[in-house]
Structures are given as structure tokens and as C-alpha cells.
Amino acid sequence: MSHGHKSEFLAHHFEDLEQQKESAALGMWLFLCTEVLFFGGLFCCYAYYKYRFFDAFISGSHHLDIKLGLLNTAVLITSSLTMALAVHAAQKGARGRTSLMLLLTIALAGVFLVVKYFEWSTKFHHGIIPGHNFQFPAEDLYGGATVKTVEIFYSLYYCMSGLHGIHVILGIVVIGWLWWINQKGRITPEYNVPVEMVGLYWHFVDIIWIFLFPLLYLLGLHVHG
Amino acid sequence: METTMETNAAMPAESPLYNKRNYLNNGYSLRSWFLTVDHKRIALIYLASITFFFILGGFFAMLVRLELLTPKGDFMTSDGYNRAFTMHGIMMIFFFLIPSIPAVLGNFLVPLQIGAKDLAFPKINLLSWYMYIGGGALALFAMINGGIDTTWRFYTPYSTGHASGYVVTTILGLFLMGFSSIFTGLNFIVTIHKMRAPGLTWFRLPLFIWAMYATSLIQILGTPVVAITLSLAAVEKGLKIGIFDPAYGGDPILFQHLFWFYSHPAVYIMILPAMGIISEVISCFSRKVVFGYSFVAISSMMIAVIGFFVWGHHMFLTGQSQFAGLIFAALSFLVAIPSAVKTFNWTATLYKGSISFEAPMLYVFGFLGVFLIGGLTGLFFPALGLDRHLHDTYFVVAHFHYIMVGGAIMGYMAGLHFWWPKMFGKKYPEGLAQAGAVATFIGFNLTFFPQFILGYMGMPRHYHEYVPEFQFLHILSTAGASVLAIGYLIPAICFGWSLLFGEPTGPNPWNAKGLEWEKSLSPPPTENFSEIPVVTEEAYNYPDAEATVVTRS
Numbered sequence: 001m002s003h004g005h006k007s008e009f010l011a012h013h014f015e016d017l018e019q020q021k022e023s024a025a026l027g028m029w030l031f032l033c034t035e036v037l038f039f040g041g042l043f044c045c046y047a048y049y050k051y052r053f054f055d056a057f058i059s060g061s062h063h064l065d066i067k068l069g070l071l072n073t074a075v076l077i078t079s080s081l082t083m084a085l086a087v088h089a090a091q092k093g094a095r096g097r098t099s100l101m102l103l104l105t106i107a108l109a110g111v112f113l114v115v116k117y118f119e120w121s122t123k124f125h126h127g128i129i130p131g132h133n134f135q136f137p138a139e140d141l142y143g144g145a146t147v148k149t150v151e152i153f154y155s156l157y158y159c160m161s162g163l164h165g166i167h168v169i170l171g172i173v174v175i176g177w178l179w180w181i182n183q184k185g186r187i188t189p190e191y192n193v194p195v196e197m198v199g200l201y202w203h204f205v206d207i208i209w210i211f212l213f214p215l216l217y218l219l220g221l222h223v224h225g
Numbered sequence: 226m227e228t229t230m231e232t233n234a235a236m237p238a239e240s241p242l243y244n245k246r247n248y249l250n251n252g253y254s255l256r257s258w259f260l261t262v263d264h265k266r267i268a269l270i271y272l273a274s275i276t277f278f279f280i281l282g283g284f285f286a287m288l289v290r291l292e293l294l295t296p297k298g299d300f301m302t303s304d305g306y307n308r309a310f311t312m313h314g315i316m317m318i319f320f321f322l323i324p325s326i327p328a329v330l331g332n333f334l335v336p337l338q339i340g341a342k343d344l345a346f347p348k349i350n351l352l353s354w355y356m357y358i359g360g361g362a363l364a365l366f367a368m369i370n371g372g373i374d375t376t377w378r379f380y381t382p383y384s385t386g387h388a389s390g391y392v393v394t395t396i397l398g399l400f401l402m403g404f405s406s407i408f409t410g411l412n413f414i415v416t417i418h419k420m421r422a423p424g425l426t427w428f429r430l431p432l433f434i435w436a437m438y439a440t441s442l443i444q445i446l447g448t449p450v451v452a453i454t455l456s457l458a459a460v461e462k463g464l465k466i467g468i469f470d471p472a473y474g475g476d477p478i479l480f481q482h483l484f485w486f487y488s489h490p491a492v493y494i495m496i497l498p499a500m501g502i503i504s505e506v507i508s509c510f511s512r513k514v515v516f517g518y519s520f521v522a523i524s525s526m527m528i529a530v531i532g533f534f535v536w537g538h539h540m541f542l543t544g545q546s547q548f549a550g551l552i553f554a555a556l557s558f559l560v561a562i563p564s565a566v567k568t569f570n571w572t573a574t575l576y577k578g579s580i581s582f583e584a585p586m587l588y589v590f591g592f593l594g595v596f597l598i599g600g601l602t603g604l605f606f607p608a609l610g611l612d613r614h615l616h617d618t619y620f621v622v623a624h625f626h627y628i629m630v631g632g633a634i635m636g637y638m639a640g641l642h643f644w645w646p647k648m649f650g651k652k653y654p655e656g657l658a659q660a661g662a663v664a665t666f667i668g669f670n671l672t673f674f675p676q677f678i679l680g681y682m683g684m685p686r687h688y689h690e691y692v693p694e695f696q697f698l699h700i701l702s703t704a705g706a707s708v709l710a711i712g713y714l715i716p717a718i719c720f721g722w723s724l725l726f727g728e729p730t731g732p733n734p735w736n737a738k739g740l741e742w743e744k745s746l747s748p749p750p751t752e753n754f755s756e757i758p759v760v761t762e763e764a765y766n767y768p769d770a771e772a773t774v775v776t777r778s
Contacts, residue, residue, distance in 0.1 A: 013336075013343035014420075015757070023345040023419040030411045034449045041453035041483055045468060048479055131465030131473070148467075148474045155466040155473075159457065 009191040021193050028197045032204050039208055042160050046215060049152055055143030060153030062220030063128070063140055065119060069217035072115050073209065079108035080206040083175075087199045093189035095182060102179040105202065109172050116165055123154075130155040142223055157216055164212060167205045174198050243650050243729035244746035251751045262347035263751055267354055268333035269648075274358060275321050275329060281368075282316035283710065285309050290672075290703040296696050298689045306689035307374035308390075314377030315395065316368075319402050320361050322633055323491060326498035327409055327444075328357070330640045331437050333648060335413055337741035337749060338431050340422025340758045345415040349408050356405035363398030367391035376687070378488070381469035381480045385461040396459040403452045406494075410444030413437050422740065424760035428519055431739055431764055435522040436501025439529035443490045443497075447533070451487030454480065478543050485536035493532045495629055496596075497525055499636020500567055503589050506643050507571050509737040510586040511578025514765040517570045524563035531560050538607050542616050550609055557607035564600050568593065583735075584658035588639035591666040592632060599627025602677065617687075620680025623673045631669050638665065638716060645720065646734045650747040651727025653719040661715030668712045671705025738765050 007017050014020040050057045086101035127135030134151045141150065178198055181187060187195055248265045251257070258266060288309045292300045301309065332350065336343055344350050367373060373390040375383060384392055417438050421430070457468045458480065467473025469480040508515045515521055537545060537553030545553075571593060580586070602624045606612050615621060642658055645651075675698040680686075684695050691699070733742040741749070744758040 011347075012752075013341065013345075013347065019419055023415050026418055027346060027411060027415045030414055030445055034407055034411070034445050037446055038449035038453050041450045041457075044483065045457070045479060048476070052476075053474075130467060152467050152474050155468055158466070159460065159468070163453075 007190065009188075017191065024193045024197055028200050032200065035204060039160075039163070042156070042163065043211070043215075046156050046160065049156065050215075050219075053145070053149040053152060055141075056145040056149035057153050058220055058222040059136075059140055059142045059145040060150045060157065060220075061216060061218070062142070062223045063136075064157070064217050064220060065122075066217050066220070068115055068119050069213055072112050073213050075108050075112050075115070076206050076209050079105050079112070080203055082108065083199050083202045086178075087192070087195050090182070090187050090192040090195040091189060095185070095187070098182050098187060098195070099179055102175050102182065106172050106175050106179070109168050109175070112168060113165065116161065120158075128154055130158065160212055161216065164205070164208055167208070171198075171202055171205050174201070240729040242731040242747075244732070244748055244750065246750055247650065247746070247748040248751045249649070249748050260351070262343070262351055264332050264336055264344050264347065264350060265648075265749065265751075267350050268329050271324065271328040271332060271354060271357075274354070274361065275325055278316050278320035278361060282313055282321055283713070285313035285316065286706065287710070289313060290706045292689050293691075293699045294696075294703050296691050296693045301689060303689055304374065307376075307687070308372040310687065311374050311376050312368055312372045315364060315399075318377055318491070318629075319399055320357075320364065322495045322629055323406055324357060324402075324409070325495075325633070325637050326502065326640065327406075327413070327437060327440055327494075328354075330433075330502070330637070330644060331409070331413060331440075331498060334433060334644065334741060335416055335437060336420070337647075337745055337753055338434055338739060339417065339420060339425055340740045340744070340754065340760065341416060341420040342752050342754070342757075344412045345420060346408075346412050350412055353405040353408035353412075356401045356408070360398040360401030360403075360405065363394050363401065367395040367398070378484060379455060379458055380484075381458055381461070381475075381477045382471060385458050385470050386472065388462075393459045393463050396455045399455055400452050403448045406444050407448045410441035410448075413441040414445070417441075422758050422760055425740075428522070429760060429762075429764050430522070431501075432504035432515060432518070432521055432525075433498075433501035436497045436504070436525050439525040440494050440497045442526075442529050443494050443532065447487040447490040447494075450483060451491075454483040454487070478540070478545070481540055481543060482536070485539045486533070489536040489539060490529070490532040492625070492628060493528055495633040496636075497528060499592070499633045499640075500525065502636045502640035502643070503571060503592055504567075505739070506585045506589050506639050507574050508765045508767075509643070509735050510583060510589070511575050511580050512767045513574055513578045514763070514767065515570065516573035516576070517566075518764060520566050521570050524566040527563035528560060531556065531563070535560060535607075538612070541609060541612050554607040554609050558604065561600065561604055568597060568600070582659070583642075584653075584655060584662050585639045585643035587659055587662035588635050588642065588665070591662060591669075592635040592639065595627055595631030595635060595666075595669065599624060599632055602627065615680060617685055618680035619676040619684045619686060622686050623676035623680060626673045626676070631673070635665065635669075638662070641720075642716070643735070644741075645723065646730035647741055647745075647747050647749070649724060649727070650729055651723045652730050652734070653723035653727060657715060657722075658719045661712055661719060664708060664715060665712030668705050668708030668710070672702050672709050673705070675699070675701045675705070738767060 009020075010017055011020060014023070082101045082104040086098050086105060089097040089101055123129075127133065130151045134147065134154070136147045136150050138147075141147070175198060178187075178195055181194065248263055251263075258270060261267060261270075288301070289306070292298065292306055292309070294300075298306065332344070335341075367390060371390050373388060373392050373395055375388045375392060379392070379396070417430075417434060460466060461468050461470055461473075461475075465473070467475045469475040469477050471477060504515050504521055535553060535557040537549055538557045541550050541553075602620070605615055605620070605624070642653070645653060679695055679698050679702075682695070684691055730747055732745065732747045734747075735742070740754075740758055740760070744754055
């Protein structure tokens with residue numbers, strides 16, 4: 001096989017850029033499969049305990065702030081849009097617009113984390129800390145819920161949104177790295193695989209939240225039903 | 226390892242059979258080894274690392290066997306014994322068996338067998354070694370500070386409650402090791418999909434590649450579940466939140482379900498690669514294509530898939546529902562079908578073959594017998610009634626050692642002997658290597674066969690004291706373990722001798738089929754092939770094959 005010219009972006013062990021791009025894409029999708037299974041363990045725990053302690057779950061959920069959850073959902077979906085626009089700009093070779101969109105994505109991710117911080121600190125302030133003298137107002141317990149079982153809901157709440165938060169922080173780091181290599185001119189219309197791959201990851205982080213929001217926040221609406 | 230290569234590079238380099246410009250002498254600095262992205266060098270640093278953990282795990286095994294020489298617990302306290310067998314299990318399973326064949330032989334061979342210059346993601350491959358060694362360092366730290374006594378299964382509520390020692394540190398180490406395993410699997414799948422040489426279609430792939438593909442699927446789909454499960458246990462232990470511990474309202478059975486969802490398929494991470502090696506070696510030393518090639522290839526995938534749905538057979542006595550037990554029993558029996566397909570097809574490959582008995586082939590014969598016993602005794606457990614009697618006895622211990630030591634390690638040894646001349650371009654003393662294979666077989670059976678009888682008679686696992694009637698069988702077992710240790714020492718001597726004094730072998734000493742033998746040199750150059758090979762024939766197309774092959778699907 002002969003080639004007219006070897007791209008400067010072509011790694012030594014690939015034959016052509018097409019092969020390199022396809023490999024990166026397949027690798028990223030497989031990594032996302034791994035991530036689905038990784039979160040899947042937690043979702044399993046959630047499903048099982050929700051089935052077993054349904055009243056406790058709606059009690060705990062009802063205590064979460066739906067408005068803040070909704071705000072964060074909107075923020076994260078918007079960040080998915082800016083990320084998609086960054087990918088588009090990178091494909092067109094619009095370096096300045098790519099950088100802008102990446103920075104906007106980081107900013108929105110930052111807003112998400114700040115809102116999360118306020119949510120968590122309010123909960124901590126009210127003593128809703130599993131394992132450390134967990135407090136929950138008795139008047140907010142519905143049906144057969146007990147403080148002990150609501151504690152399980154909150155253990156899962158902190159684990160699930162915490163693990164998601166770690167993914168958001170990692171996302172900020174890799175998008176920051178993208179911004180850096182884009183500034184140095186290493187993203188071109190010919191080769192923009194890193195932007196596409198990080199884009200996939202970021203949409204995944206978004207989708208996880210789309211599942212977490214109803215499971216953690218909207219479940220409490222049962223109380224009025 | 227590095228220094229021995231430097232000192233002896235002079236001698237075989239004179240021979241025209243020895244490839245002078247190879248991956249071994251492409252740089253001698255520490256940097257050229259520990260920051261390498263060459264899959265072959267990464268395979269060798271893995272080889273050194275997993276050998277270290279194997280010796281460590283073996284040391285704890287010897288402590289266990291010494292304690293069991295006498296019915297009274299006179300060598301260790303019961304607490305010390307619990308720590309010894311826990312560390313044996315953790316070192317052997319997580320830091321030796323799971324990475325063994327994929328990370329060493331898989332890393333070395335996957336690109337060579339499919340005609341690629343490297344794995345798809347060389348840097349991630351290096352990263353996975355650092356994650357492995359980082360995880361190993363954490364586990365070692367916990368071990369040096371007294372170890373842990375949770376058993377390798379970390380069952381809650383004990384592991385998240387009263388268990389002392391660095392449980393959280395060990396779990397963090399396993400988490401890192403787990404992601405190292407995931408990255409290896411991910412790398413292999415992408416490489417096999419996207420980097421095969423022209424003409425190398427799926428059903429022309431060597432069966433070792435099929436086995437690695439199936440293994441990689443389990444690694445990327447199973448490992449993340451145990452990673453999150455153990456992480457939750459660590460968080461529960463560290464922060465006292467309630468997920469699994471009934472004291473906090475949790476359910477310990479949930480932990481077991483999630484744990485075995487990975488840890489049963491993990492057994493296939495250990496045995497499938499060994500099965501791949503058996504197919505390669507048996508074909509070469511019978512001079513025949515593997516009988517029913519496509520059935521053997523697909524059976525690897527079947528084992529990987531069915532393996533995900535059988536975990537409940539570890540939990541019949543936990544209070545799991547009778548109905549769930551029934552379903553898991555039926556599904557567990559199903560795994561026997563693809564396993565039997567393999568065993569029958571290997572046997573049929575031998576039929577009218579031109580068989581020779583070099584060391585790798587002796588290990589294969591050992592594997593066939595041992596795997597047959599290990600596999601058939603596995604069928605005792607899904608039999609719901611019988612499991613009640615055998616659960617948590619030495620029968621279980623004997624069964625899984627037949628698969629993991631007799632099966633996986635014998636396969637690993639067969640592979641190491643078979644591809645050693647490719648890896649280092651040198652011969653090892655054949656007679657001594659054959660003696661090693663025989664000693665391993667005898668030592669292994671002497672160690673573990675008595676444990677079947679012990680278990681059937683009611684000897685429970687995890688106990689360091691027992692009734693005096695059991696002593697004779699325990700003495701046999703410990704004696705066997707000593708022979709087995711010699712069986713592992715002999716290959717070490719062979720390989721050491723080979724590195725120092727071995728004659729050059731030439732590119733294809735076994736006259737074997739496959740791109741790594743036919744199109745590359747020994748040792749291979751850094752870029753593997755002078756030009757990307759084009760494949761025009763089926764796998765294992767031995768010249769004298771046509772005369773003897775009965776059917777070909």
C-alpha cells in the first residue's frame with residue numbers, strides 16, 4: 001500500500017487516518033459501554049432498594065429541591081449543546097469558535113458543580129449525612145418510611161450524584177486540555193478526533209444526569225399523587 | 226531481566242538465525258523500558274511483574290499448606306491463617322491469574338498474530354501497566370501492614386464492619402488493577418476489529434485471537450461492575466453509610482449478587498485465554514488444523530456470553546429464592562456445552578495427527594486431563610441438592626484449583642514454552658522443560674485430588690484446624706504442593722538458562738503456521754514486520770493437513 005503523503009497526525013502503527021479515526025471511535029464507544037456497566041451497578045442498587053423501601057425513597061426524594069435539580073438539568077443539556085457546537089466548529093476549522101464553545105462548556109459544567117455544592121451543603125447543614133448521626137424530620141416521613149431507610153436513599157443519592165460529579169470534574173479537565181491543544185493549533189478540519197471523542201464522553205455524562213434527575217428528584221412527586 | 230539481555234546479546238548475535246535488530250536491543254536505558262509504547266516490551270515488563278506476584282501468592286499458599294499438615298492449629302493463629310489464605314487469593318487471582326495470559330502473551334501476540342505494528346492504543350497499554358503496578362503497590366502496602374482477613378470476596382457485612390487492616394487500601398488497589406484490565410481488553414477489541422492484515426478475515430483468525438476477543442468482552446463488561454461494588458463497600462467501610470451492611474439497613478446479599486456478576490465471569494477471563502493457547506499448540510504439534518475450527522471459535526464467545534448469566538450458583542445457600550436457584554442451575558449447566566465442544570474438538574484434532582511430545586504439548590496433555598476433571602466436577606454445583614452438601618467444602622477448593630491452576634496456569638506454561646523462542650529468539654533445554662511439565666502434572670494432581678475426597682468427606686474451607694481423620698489426605702496434599710513448587714522452579718531454570726546460554730532458534734523453530742512465525746523474525750523487530758503481510762490462506766493450513774483432515778466446517 002502506498003500513500004501520497006503521510007499526515008503529521010498519523011500515528012506510526014496505523015495505515016491511514018481513516019483507520020486511526022475508526023479505532024478511536026470504537027475505543028471510545030467501548031469505554032462508554034464500560035461506563036454504563038460501572039454506573040449500572042449503582043442503578044441496580046437503586047432499583048432494588050426502591051422496590052424494597054418505596055415509601056422511604058419518596059420521602060427522601062420529596063426532600064430534594066426539584067427547582068435546583070431542574071436548573072441543573074437545563075444547565076447540563078445546554079452544555080451538551082455547546083459541546084456539539086464545538087465539535088461542529090472544529091470540523092469546519094473555525095479555531096476561535098471552537099475555543100469559545102469549549103470554554104462555554106467548561107463554564108456551564110462549573111455552574112452545575114456550584115449548584116450541586118449549594119444543594120449538598122444545605123443538606124449537610126440539616127444533618128442529612130448518612131452514617132454520621134443522620135437527621136430527618138419525622139413529619140416528612142410518608143407511609144412506612146423510617147429514618148433508617150431514608151438514610152439508605154441518601155446514601156445512594158450521595159454516591160450516585162457524587163460519582164456523576166466526579167465525571168463532571170474529569171470532563172472539565174479533558175475539555176480544558178482540548179482547549180489547550182486547540183489554541184496550539186493541533187485541531188484541524190483534517191484531524192479533530194479528540195474533540196469528537198471528548199464530545200461523546202460529555203454527552204454520556206449528560207445522559208447519566210438525565211436518568212439521575214427523575215430517579216432522585218422527581219420520585220418525590222408521588223407524595224402528592 | 227534487562228541486564229541479562231545486555232550481557233548475553235553478544236553470543237547469539239553472531240548467528241544468522243538470530244535477528245540482530247530486534248525489540249530487545251532497541252535501547253537499554255530504564256527509560257526505554259518503562260516509558261516504552263512497544264507492545265512487546267510492555268508484555269515483558271508485565272511478565273516480570275506478574276511473576277513477582279505469583280511468587281508472593283505461592284509463598285502464602287505454602288504457609289497455608291504447612292499449617293494444614295497437622296490437625297491442630299500449631300503453626301499460625303486462626304487470625305494469621307485467615308490473613309494468609311486471603312492474601313494468597315488476592316495475589317493469585319487479581320494480580321497474577323487475571324492479567325497473566327492477556328497482559329503477557331496477549332500483549333505480545335495480538336498484533337503479531339493479526340499482522341499489525343502495535344496495539345491500537347499503545348499509550349493506554351503502557352498506562353494500564355502503571356495502573357496495574359500502582360494497584361499492586363497498594364495491595365502490597367496493605368499486606369506489609371498485616372494484610373486483611375476478608376477473603377478475596379470481601380463479603381459484607383464483615384468486610385465493611387469489623388474487619389481490621391487496610392481493607393479500603395486493598396480495594397483501591399483492586400480498583401486500579403480492574404481498570405488496567407479493562408484498558409487491556411478495550412485495546413484488544415479495537416485492535417482485532419480495526420487492524421487485521423489484508424485478507425485476514427474473522428474466520429481465518431488464530432483461535433488464540435478469538436479467545437482473547439471473548440476474554441476482552443468479559444473484561445470490559447464485567448470488571449466495571451465489581452469496581453463499583455467494591456468501591457461502594459470501601460465507601461461504606463470508610464464513611465459508615467448504608468449500602469450493604471444490615472446494621473445501616475442495607476442488604477449483604479445484594480453485595481454478593483453484584484460481586485459474583487463479575488467474579489464468576491472472571492473465571493472465564495482466566496480460562497478462555499488458556500483455551501486459546503491449547504488450540505494453537507495442539508494444532509502445531511499434531512500438524513493438523515483444529516477440528517471444527519469455527520465451532521471452537523464460536524464456543525469461546527458462547528462461554529463469554531453464557532458466563533454472565535450463571536453467577537447465582539455461588540449463592541444457593543444465601544436465601545436466594547428457589548426459583549432463582551432453579552434458573553441459575555439450568556443456565557450453569559449450559560456452560561458445559563461450549564466447554565465440551567472445545568474438549569471434544571481438541572481430542573478430535575489429535576485423531577490421525579502426526580503428534581510429537583515437546584514441552585508445550587506435554588502441558589497441553591496435562592491441561593486436557595485436568596480440565597476434564599475440573600470441568601466435570603463443576604457440574605456438581607449447579608445440581609441444587611448436591612451443592613447443599615458440597616458448598617464451602619474442600620470439594621469447591623479442589624474444583625476451582627483444577628480450573629485455575631490446572632487449567633489456566635498449565636495453559637499459560639504451554640504458551641510461555643511455545644512462544645519463548647519467538648520472544649527471545651533462543652532455545653531452552655527441551656529435556657529439562659519436559660521434566661518440568663511432568664513434575665507440574667504430578668505435583669498438581671497430588672495436591673488437589675485429595676482435596677476432592679476431603680471436601681466430599683466434609684472438610685470445610687477456610688478452617689485451620691480439622692479432625693485427625695483428615696490428616697493423611699492433608700499430608701498428601703502438602704507433599705503434592707512441594708512437588709508442584711519444583712514443577713514451577715524447573716521452567717524458571719530453563720528460561721534463565723535459555724537467556725544466558727540458549728542457542729538461536731531462527732524465526733520458526735516449530736515449523737508452525739501463523740503470521741508471528743512465518744512473517745516475522747525471532748526476536749521480532751520493533752515494527753514487527755518489514756512490510757504488512759497479506760493473508761491468503763485459512764488458519765492452521767499445515768502442508769500435510771489435507772491428507773488427514775476428516776471434515777472442515
